[in-house]
Every structure is written in C-alpha cells, then in structure tokens.
Amino acid sequence: MNAREAAVLPFLRHPGGDAPLDRELVERALGGESLAQQLLYRRHVRAVTERVTRLLARIGEAEDVVQDAFVEAFTCLPSLEDRSRFGAWLMRIAVHQAHRRFRRRRLLARLGLDRGCDDARLEAIADPALDPDRRLALGRLDAELTRLPASLRLAWMLRYVEGCELADAAAQSGCSLATIKRRIQRADARLQARLGDGAPRSRSSHG
Amino acid sequence: MAEVDEKSSAARSSATLESLGLEAPVHELARPHVDEWAVRRMWEGVQRRRAPPVGRERPYVVALSAFAAVAAVLALVIAGAQLVRSPAEPARANVDALPGRAEPLLTSEARRFELLEAPPAPANPASPSASVGSRATARVDFVDGSSIEASPGARVEALASSPGEFAVAVRRGRAQFRVTPGGPRRWRIEASHAQVEVLGTVLWVESDAAGSSVRVDVGRVLVRSPELPGGSQPLAAGEVLRLGTPLAALDAAPEAGAAEMAPQVLEPRDTATPASPAARVERRRARTPPLGATRLERGAAASRPAGSRVGGSTAAASLWEEADEARRDGQPERAAELLARLVERYPEDSQVALAAFTLGVLQLDRLARPVEAAQSFQLALELGLGAALRDDAYLRWAEALSQVRDPARLAMVSAEYARLYPRGRQRAAIEQLATAASSAAKRRAPNGGAAPPAREDP
Numbered sequence: 001m002n003a004r005e006a007a008v009l010p011f012l013r014h015p016g017g018d019a020p021l022d023r024e025l026v027e028r029a030l031g032g033e034s035l036a037q038q039l040l041y042r043r044h045v046r047a048v049t050e051r052v053t054r055l056l057a058r059i060g061e062a063e064d065v066v067q068d069a070f071v072e073a074f075t076c077l078p079s080l081e082d083r084s085r086f087g088a089w090l091m092r093i094a095v096h097q098a099h100r101r102f103r104r105r106r107l108l109a110r111l112g113l114d115r116g117c118d119d120a121r122l123e124a125i126a127d128p129a130l131d132p133d134r135r136l137a138l139g140r141l142d143a144e145l146t147r148l149p150a151s152l153r154l155a156w157m158l159r160y161v162e163g164c165e166l167a168d169a170a171a172q173s174g175c176s177l178a179t180i181k182r183r184i185q186r187a188d189a190r191l192q193a194r195l196g197d198g199a200p201r202s203r204s205s206h207g
Numbered sequence: 208m209a210e211v212d213e214k215s216s217a218a219r220s221s222a223t224l225e226s227l228g229l230e231a232p233v234h235e236l237a238r239p240h241v242d243e244w245a246v247r248r249m250w251e252g253v254q255r256r257r258a259p260p261v262g263r264e265r266p267y268v269v270a271l272s273a274f275a276a277v278a279a280v281l282a283l284v285i286a287g288a289q290l291v292r293s294p295a296e297p298a299r300a301n302v303d304a305l306p307g308r309a310e311p312l313l314t315s316e317a318r319r320f321e322l323l324e325a326p327p328a329p330a331n332p333a334s335p336s337a338s339v340g341s342r343a344t345a346r347v348d349f350v351d352g353s354s355i356e357a358s359p360g361a362r363v364e365a366l367a368s369s370p371g372e373f374a375v376a377v378r379r380g381r382a383q384f385r386v387t388p389g390g391p392r393r394w395r396i397e398a399s400h401a402q403v404e405v406l407g408t409v410l411w412v413e414s415d416a417a418g419s420s421v422r423v424d425v426g427r428v429l430v431r432s433p434e435l436p437g438g439s440q441p442l443a444a445g446e447v448l449r450l451g452t453p454l455a456a457l458d459a460a461p462e463a464g465a466a467e468m469a470p471q472v473l474e475p476r477d478t479a480t481p482a483s484p485a486a487r488v489e490r491r492r493a494r495t496p497p498l499g500a501t502r503l504e505r506g507a508a509a510s511r512p513a514g515s516r517v518g519g520s521t522a523a524a525s526l527w528e529e530a531d532e533a534r535r536d537g538q539p540e541r542a543a544e545l546l547a548r549l550v551e552r553y554p555e556d557s558q559v560a561l562a563a564f565t566l567g568v569l570q571l572d573r574l575a576r577p578v579e580a581a582q583s584f585q586l587a588l589e590l591g592l593g594a595a596l597r598d599d600a601y602l603r604w605a606e607a608l609s610q611v612r613d614p615a616r617l618a619m620v621s622a623e624y625a626r627l628y629p630r631g632r633q634r635a636a637i638e639q640l641a642t643a644a645s646s647a648a649k650r651r652a653p654n655g656g657a658a659p660p661a662r663e664d665p
Contacts, residue, residue, distance in 0.1 A: 030315055030316075031315060031348065032315040032348030032349065032350070032352055032353075032354060033352065033554055034351065034352035034387060034554070035554030035559075035590075036554070038250065038589070041250055041253065042246070045241070045246055045249060045250075046241045046246070049239070049241045049245065049249070050234070050238060050239055050241060051234075053239040053241075054234060054237060054239065059239070062239075063245065063248070063249050063252070064252075066249055067249050067252040067253050067256055068256070070249075070253045071253055071256045071257055074253075074257065074350075075257070075317075078316060078317045120239055122233060122236075122237040123237075125237045125238065125239045125240075126236055126237045127236055127237070127238065130236055133228060134227075134228060134229060134236065137227035137228055137229055138229070138233070138236065138237065140227065141223070141224075141227060141229070141233075156221075159221075159231075160221045160223075160224055160231040160232065160233060161231075161232060161233040161234055161237075162232060162234055163231060163232025163234060188221050188222060188223055191221075191223040192222045192223045192226065195223055195226060195227060
C-alpha cells in the first residue's frame with residue numbers, strides 16, 4: 001500500500017479484524033479528532049446494527065440502541081484500556097444496551113404501553129433466496145424466542161444465531177462462563193421442548 | 208440435547224436448530240439490510256445525543272413532561288418578575304448559574320475545562336521562523352474537536368458550560384480558538400472591552416487591561432462591545448477588530464513572512480457614528496486559508512510527526528499550497544499525495560472537504576483511479592462539502608462508481624441525490640448512469656440476475 005492509499009483507503013474500509021487501525025483511530029479520537037470518531041463509527045456500525053437488530057427483532061429499537069451504544073463508547077473512550085479491542089468493547093456495550101431494552105420492553109408490556117412491532121424477526125430479514133422450509137423454520141424459531149426470558153433468549157441467540165464463542169457470549173452478556181453455559185442449555189431445552197417434535201426439516205442441508 | 212462444550216465439535220450446534228433443519232450460526236441466513244441511509248441517520252443521532260440530553264418522547268414520561276412544562280411556566284413567571292425588579296442584572300450572573308445545571312463541554316481527557324495558562328515567553332525569543340506551536344504554548348482539546356491554544360504568557364479561564372453555551376475569558380495574552388462548526392453550543396469569549404460570540408470558526412483573541420483584539424481566520428463571529436457602533440460588530444474571515452488601546456497587533460503575526468499579510472485598514476461600517484476612535488476594523492490581504500503559510504513553516508510542518516495537531520492550520524495551508532503548485536506543474540500524483548495527507552492529518556481543517564473533493568477529481572480525471580475517487584467524493588460529501596460543489600460531487604461520485612461497475616452503490620447514490628435534490632441539475636445525468644450500470648450488470652450476469660459489485664462495500 002503506497003502513501004496515498006495508506007492515507008485515504010483506511011478511512012472507509014469495511015469493518016474487519018484490523019486492530020492496529022482501530023488502535024490508531026481510538027488514539028486519534030482521544031486526541032480530539034472528530035473525524036476519527038466518525039471513522040470508528042463507520043467501521044463498526046454495520047456489524048453492530050446487524051447484531052442488535054437480530055437480537056431485538058425491531059429495526060427502530062435497534063437503531064436507537066446502536067446510537068446509545070456509540071454515544072456511551074465515545075463518552076467512555078478514555079476508559080478503554082486495550083485500544084485495539086474497540087470493536088469487541090463496542091459490541092459488548094451494544095449487547096448490554098439491547099438487554100436493558102428487553103427489560104424495558106417487558107416492563108412496558110406489563111403496563112400495556114409496548115406498542116412496538118417485531119418488524120425484523122429472523123424470518124422477516126431472511127435471505128430472499130432462502131428455501132421455504134427453512135424460512136418457515138425461522139418463523140417458528142422467532143415465535144418461540146419471543147417466549148423466552150430475556151437473559152435466556154440473549155444467551156441462546158448470541159451463541160447460535162450470532163455464532164459467538166462462549167467466552168465472547170459471556171462477556172457480552174456480562175456474566176460468567178458457567179452462567180452463560182447454563183443459560184444456553186436452559187434456553188435450548190425450552191426451545192427443544194416446544195419445537196423438537198414436528199419441526200419441518202429442510203430438503204437439503206445447504207441453502 | 209446438544210452438549211454445550213467449547214471444545215467439542217458440537218459446541219456450535221443446537222438440538223433446536225437441528226430439529227428445525229437449520230445450522231448455526233443463523234446470522235448467515237438472516238442479515239438485516241443496513242443501508243447508507245440508516246448509517247447516516249444513526250450518525251446524526253449519535254451526534255445529537257452526544258450533545259447534552261434533550262427529552263426523547265416516551266409514553267410513560269408524557270405526564271411528567273406536562274408537569275415539568277407547568278413548572279417551567281411558573282419558573283419563567285418568577286424569573287420574569289425578578290428581571291423586572293433588576294433590569295440591569297449583568298449577563299454574567301446567568302452564566303455563573305449554568306454549570307451546575309447541565310453537562311459541561313469536556314476536554315478530550317474527559318475532564319471539565321477550568322483554566323489554560325501558558326508560561327511566559329523567554330526573554331530571548333526563539334527565531335522568527337518558529338511557528339506558534341513550537342513555542343511554549345498551552346493547548347486544550349475538547350471532545351467535539353474544538354480546541355484552545357494559548358500563546359506564551361496567555362491565560363484563559365472557564366466561565367460557564369451549558370447545553371447551549373460554552374463561555375471562557377481571555378484574561379491576558381493571546382489565544383487561538385478553533386471551534387468545530389455544527390456543534391450544539393455557542394461559544395462566548397470574553398476579553399477586555401469585548402465579548403465574542405462564535406458558532407464555528409478559527410479566531411484569535413488577545414486581551415489585556417488596555418484593550419483587546421479579535422482576528423477571524425475562518426468563519427464569522429459577532430463582537431459585542433459598548434465601544435462599537437450599535438454595540439456589536441460582525442467580523443468575517445480575514446478581518447481584525449481592535450478595541451480599547453491598540454495592542455501589539457495580532458496582525459503582526461508570529462510567523463515569518465508576516466509582512467505580506469500586513470493588514471489593510473478598511474472603512475468603518477458605520478463611519479457616521481463611531482462610538483470609539485479606538486475601534487477599527489481591518490482586513491487582511493491574506494489568502495485562504497487565512498492564517499497563511501510561510502515557506503519557512505513548511506519545513507517545520509514537514510518535520511512534525513504524523514497526526515501532530517500543533518500549528519494545524521498553517522501546516523494544512525502549506526499542504527494546500529504545495530498541492531496547488533504540484534497541480535499547476537503537472538504532477539497529479541504528487542498533488543494527490545499531498546491532498547491525501549492533508550485529509551488524513553488535518554480532518555478538522557475548514558477546507559478538508561474541499562481537499563477530499565479535489566483529491567477525488569485528480570483520482571478520477573488524472574490518475575484513472577475510480578475506486579479511490581469514489582471514496583474521496585463520498586468523504587467530501589460526508590465532511591460537509593459546500594453547497595456549490597455538492598451537485599458536482601454527487602455526479603462525479605456516480606461517474607466513479609460507474610467506472611468501477613458498482614450498480615448497487617450507484618443506485619444508492621442516485622436515490623440519495625434524488626431525495627436530497629428532487630430538482631437537482633445533475634439528477635438526470637446521475638440516473639442515466641445508474642440505469643446504464645444496472646442494464647450492463649444484467650447483461651453480464653448469467654440468467655439475467657444482478658451481478659455482484661466490482662468491489663467490497665466500503
């Protein structure tokens with residue numbers, strides 16, 4: 001990469017595991033560069049939004065949470081010790097905010113004030129090319145996930161929907177490894193009890 | 208039920224998913240579309256929320272809001288009654304009351320700004336070639352990108368910080384203020400004999416007991432003083448206002464080459480009723496960027512480490528000048544490199560959006576690098592390129608995307624332009640490019656499907 005590319009291309013690079021670039025941007029942001037914050041935002045916003053949208057199943061709430069997460073991240077940036085881990089740290093903040101949003105949603109529902117609509121269920125945002133059987137399966141999964149307690153739902157989704165390692169899922173949920181394992185097991189058991197029998201199988205293992 | 212074991216191959220499999228005929232991780236199958244609109248909308252939201260909180264409507268706070276509104280009306284009535292009793296109450300009293308009621312503007316170290324004081328200059332000053340930044344200056348950066356740099360011997364004190372205003376006083380000496388435009392706060396700078404109101408700009412304020420001087424380098428400010436006709440005077444870039452006894456002039460810039468920037472005295476705006484003979488407005492013959500750049504400073508700028516923000520405006524000006532020279536000399540590679548460096552190192556420079564645009568033009572027209580050009584035009588627009596060039600930037604962005612055969616992004620650009628400028632003069636051209644790219648992609652793709660973009664989405 002020549003000097004020119006080094007100067008411009010990293011600005012809009014798609015998010016990835018480029019920890020040195022994150023570290024540099026964090027340091028520049030801490031130095032007061034507003035553009036560095038914007039670049040950090042651009043590098044991570046899509047990944048964070050996708051995850052939070054799947055977790056919350058609501059586009060509007062997800063965008064709200066993503067904005068809150070970035071605000072919290074930028075405000076607390078001086079407290080980030082390993083600056084190359086900005087992405088993971090930000091994701092932890094976002095998932096934590098999503099968890100809080102679940103709790104608030106439940107409170108509002110009890111008061112009859114939750115007027116939100118699950119417009120980003122897994123089935124709704126599924127790949128248009130997905131075969132009908134698996135789309136139907138996603139729909140059934142959606143329905144059962146909404147019946148799980150927030151902590152179980154979050155743990156199970158981080159593990160099996162987002163594909164997180166157990167340690168990452170535990171960190172993002174703010175609990176111990178043992179707790180996350182227990183939550184995932186309990187969630188899977190509940191889902192299995194409701195979905196295990198009679199769930200349609202896809203015609204092929206690959207879509 | 209699957210065992211949840213990190214080490215086993217079944218760690219990522221779930222009995223539930225297996226029974227449903229799904230494979231983990233499911234996110235491969237369900238990916239919400241996060242388009243450019245959402246990205247920009249959320250960024251605007253982040254910026255708004257980083258400002259001190261304003262009430263967001265939530266169902267369960269409606270009643271509380273109504274109660275608060277009633278309380279506010281009562282408070283206004285009481286406050287109004289107090290004002291009637293003491294109409295000559297100075298503004299300072301309100302300012303002093305502000306800090307405790309709202310979020311302060313924090314420094315980049317997440318601290319509250321209180322005082323900035325630079326040690327006095329040595330008796331035998333450095334050589335004239337030294338830039339301001341290389342002397343014993345003191346500087347504070349704020350989280351919104353604004354900064355204050357005190358020259359040797361200067362003292363700047365905080366007065367107040369609230370959602371709508373950040374106030375400081377230049378007690379003595381000279382200080383440079385770089386106020387990030389678009390922020391939620393109005394900056395107020397108090398000096399001897401004057402009060403300066405700022406939105407987003409770069410300016411110098413010098414003050415002592417005898418008087419004060421204000422020099423605007425970028426943007427526009429409003430100076431209030433009883434010595435001014437009508438009590439106030441707007442000041443534009445390149446203008447200097449002196450109040451009270453003239454000081455060691457700000458226009459006697461510390462940079463070498465100041466002679467060519469000597470101020471030119473203008474006619475007072477209101478010569479019929481000059482409130483004070485000491486108040487004079489002067490305009491520099493300085494070129495843009497206003498602080499100018501001397502050739503001696505170029506060496507200093509080049510020797511600074513990357514990312515150094517000391518003397519940023521002058522160093523950025525040097526890069527601009529060198530890039531212009533390179534362009535005139537038929538060296539587009541060199542010019543692009545300099546502009547890229549300017550964009551990277553001085554993102555808060557007032558001309559950075561223009562630099563990104565110019566860089567894009569070079570990359571597209573002279574260097575045949577449409578991928579980089581597309582990124583530069585997008586960056587220029589995101590950095591707030593001036594209205595006069597936004598049309599062209601969109602068209603050129605579309606041209607670059609057309610060259611890299613990226614119909615998806617081209618369609619996005621076309622839709623964005625149409626939304627922002629329904630009657631824009633480039634709308635037809637951009638839509639034509641988008642349609643042509645889409646048709647070409649369909650022809651290229653087998654079965655008439657959409658072709659994948661030629662490059663990764665930035």
